[in-house]
Amino acid sequence: MNMYIKRDIGLAVQDPISLQRSLSAFNARRLTPALPTGDWRARLSRDADMATIEGDWLEEERSAQIGRAASAPREGTAFVAWIEELKITGPGQGDRLFDYLAETASLDEMRWFLAQEVTGEAGFDDLAALSQLRLPSRPKMEVARNYWDEMGRGNMKGMHGPMLAVLAQALDVRSLMDPNVWEAVALGNLMAGLALNRRYAYHSLGALGVIELTAPGRAAKVSEGLRRLGVAAKVRRYFDLHAVLDIKHSEAWNAEVFLPLVDARPETATALAEGALMRLQAGARCFARYRAELGIK
Ligand SMILES: [Fe+2]
Ligand SMILES: [Fe+2]
Numbered sequence: 001m002n003m004y005i006k007r008d009i010g011l012a013v014q015d016p017i018s019l020q021r022s023l024s025a026f027n028a029r030r031l032t033p034a035l036p037t038g039d040w041r042a043r044l045s046r047d048a049d050m051a052t053i054e055g056d057w058l059e060e061e062r063s064a065q066i067g068r069a070a071s072a073p074r075e076g077t078a079f080v081a082w083i084e085e086l087k088i089t090g091p092g093q094g095d096r097l098f099d100y101l102a103e104t105a106s107l108d109e110m111r112w113f114l115a116q117e118v119t120g121e122a123g124f125d126d127l128a129a130l131s132q133l134r135l136p137s138r139p140k141m142e143v144a145r146n147y148w149d150e151m152g153r154g155n156m157k158g159m160h161g162p163m164l165a166v167l168a169q170a171l172d173v174r175s176l177m178d179p180n181v182w183e184a185v186a187l188g189n190l191m192a193g194l195a196l197n198r199r200y201a202y203h204s205l206g207a208l209g210v211i212e213l214t215a216p217g218r219a220a221k222v223s224e225g226l227r228r229l230g231v232a233a234k235v236r237r238y239f240d241l242h243a244v245l246d247i248k249h250s251e252a253w254n255a256e257v258f259l260p261l262v263d264a265r266p267e268t269a270t271a272l273a274e275g276a277l278m279r280l281q282a283g284a285r286c287f288a289r290y291r292a293e294l295g296i297k
Contacts, residue, residue: 019057020185026050027192031126051197058193058200065277072273074266076259083206083258083276087213091277092284098221100296107171107229109294113222115176116290118168120187122195123161124208125150130195131204136264139205142256146212146249163238170235181293183286190282194275202268205257206275212250214280219243 026047037043073079087093101113125147132143152158168174194204223239233240262269290296 016182020182020189023054023189024185030196054193061278062274065274069270069273069277072269074269076263079262079269080254080258086276091280092287095287097287097291098218102221102224105225110225110229111171111173112176113290114171115173116180116184118173119177119180120184122188122191125161127191127195127208138260139257142252167235167238181289183289187282187286202271203275206272207279209253209258210276210279212246212253215246216243
């Protein structure tokens with residue numbers, strides 16, 4: 001049994017669903033703008049318990065990747081080549097779920113899939129903003145460029161987060177969002193946990209970089225499925241855009257974030273690699289569950 005399950009602090013974390021829901025509520029509390037309240041001391045002490053539970057869970061996720069991540073080279077160029085390999089050999093890559101979505105899924109199945117994806121989406125913009133704190137100038141600048149793209153380069157209609165919301169609204173996926181499978185909730189909790197705890201600063205950068213690396217292939221398949229199902233181009237835009245833009249984002253992240261960080265501090269290679277693998281594994285866990293739910297053989 002897992003460490004966080006053994007811990008007796010009176011919080012509902014007996015099973016993966018309760019654990020992930022508790023963490024999700026914890027992240028909402030930490031990230032949502034709020035006002036001072038009289039019970040802040042009590043909340044702080046409850047949040048300290050949650051932070052411990054989160055830490056145990058993140059360490060469990062990390063421990064599963066330590067072996068493979070140890071093979072990541074501690075030199076910039078070789079490290080980038082190692083990371084790029086994950087596009088083919090990483091957990092969840094080439095999952096047949098995406099062929100199914102492109103070629104076979106019904107509109108309701110696609111809507112269910114999107115509901116899960118919206119749940120697991122922690123907001124690349126905020127994750128990037130949190131992850132760039134006190135980085136050296138070169139990687140900081142690349143995260144800033146990426147953030148600016150997320151912000152539609154200053155054009156509200158081009159912001160990526162709202163673009164996904166447009167799709168979710170047009171296909172009315174909100175009504176399907178509860179109950180969500182815990183694997184999808186866990187994906188968002190993983191990204192938030194890495195971004196909000198500076199001891200995982202490099203893990204977070206690794207996880208964000210591997211999203212850019214692996215998203216285009218999946219986005220293209222989802223977009224193909226949406227087109228097949230007659231979903232209008234302006235509604236599909238989030239996936240059409242990421243099928244193309246993230247190829248550029250990935251190249252830039254490799255060259256301007258991974259390469260200089262590893263060359264300056266070779267010991268960060270392992271942390272970047274662990275973070276990348278943790279993210280891919282969390283994705284793979286979702287794909288397997290989605291396939292099971294959709295009855296894909
Ligand atoms: Fe984006
Ligand atoms: Fe991107």
